[in-house]
Amino acid sequence: MTQNVLIVLTSHDQLGDTANKTGFWLEELAAPYYVLKDAGASLTLASPKGGQPPVDPSSDAEESHTHATRRFEADADAQAALASTNRLSEMNADDFDAVFYPGGHGPLWDLAEDADSIRLIETFIAQGKPVASVCHAPIVLIAARTAAGEPLVKGREVTGFTNGEEEAVGLTDVVPHRVEDALQSCGGVYSKADDFAPYVRVDGPLITGQNPPSSAPTAHALLEWLDAR
Numbered sequence: 487m488t489q490n491v492l493i494v495l496t497s498h499d500q501l502g503d504t505a506n507k508t509g510f511w512l513e514e515l516a517a518p519y520y521v522l523k524d525a526g527a528s529l530t531l532a533s534p535k536g537g538q539p540p541v542d543p544s545s546d547a548e549e550s551h552t553h554a555t556r557r558f559e560a561d562a563d564a565q566a567a568l569a570s571t572n573r574l575s576e577m578n579a580d581d582f583d584a585v586f587y588p589g590g591h592g593p594l595w596d597l598a599e600d601a602d603s604i605r606l607i608e609t610f611i612a613q614g615k616p617v618a619s620v621c622h623a624p625i626v627l628i629a630a631r632t633a634a635g636e637p638l639v640k641g642r643e644v645t646g647f648t649n650g651e652e653e654a655v656g657l658t659d660v661v662p663h664r665v666e667d668a669l670q671s672c673g674g675v676y677s678k679a680d681d682f683a684p685y686v687r688v689d690g691p692l693i694t695g696q697n698p699p700s701s702a703p704t705a706h707a708l709l710e711w712l713d714a715r
Contacts, residue, residue: 496592509540589621
């Protein structure tokens with residue numbers, strides 16, 4: 487049976503008070519996109535504003551490219567889907583089997599507190615469907631609550647972009663949230679591997695990956711979760 491997966495991207499393109507641009511990290515979309523698509527999943531892209539979401543320019547630099555990003559940029563169907571993402575407010579959890587959030591710094595500003603995203607996440611979890619996120623995107627979990635009103639991540643094993651990784655990219659004092667600290671402050675049982683090493687945590691339907699090298703492994707973990715059901 488075809489699995490319908492919603493992929494939610496940021497619409498935010500300003501890197502804090504700097505003059506630099508941000509957005510979603512290209513590899514964190516491209517690698518999961520093909521892990522899921524090649525496994526036969528049907529993919530739907532959405533973002534808060536709809537239309538073309540901003541790509542972090544650093545992720546489109548030559549040194550950041552991978553086989554998956556080059557494949558994505560040469561894929562006319564993928565480019566068309568990216569240019570015309572659905573509005574997040576129009577997405578219904580009932581239409582999907584899972585949701586995946588790529589990272590990049592953009593989600594720290596918009597998806598961290600987007601009411602439509604929070605509603606979707608809470609509904610997916612309530613329905614027993616998986617919510618996967620990678621790198622900075624686990625920030626989307628911090629405002630979500632369980633049916634009992636507790637933070638969704640409280641007592642759950644999670645990971646995400648580390649404080650050390652944020653320091654390594656020089657943005658500790660720019661970002662509105664540090665993912666490691668934010669997950670811990672919500673009661674998440676946070677763990678991590680070495681900076682920029684692949685690392686994934688699965689706790690029930692909650693699947694999180696630490697950094698860009700974790701994007702494909704996070705998507706594989708999502709597939710394994712779906713295949714086991």
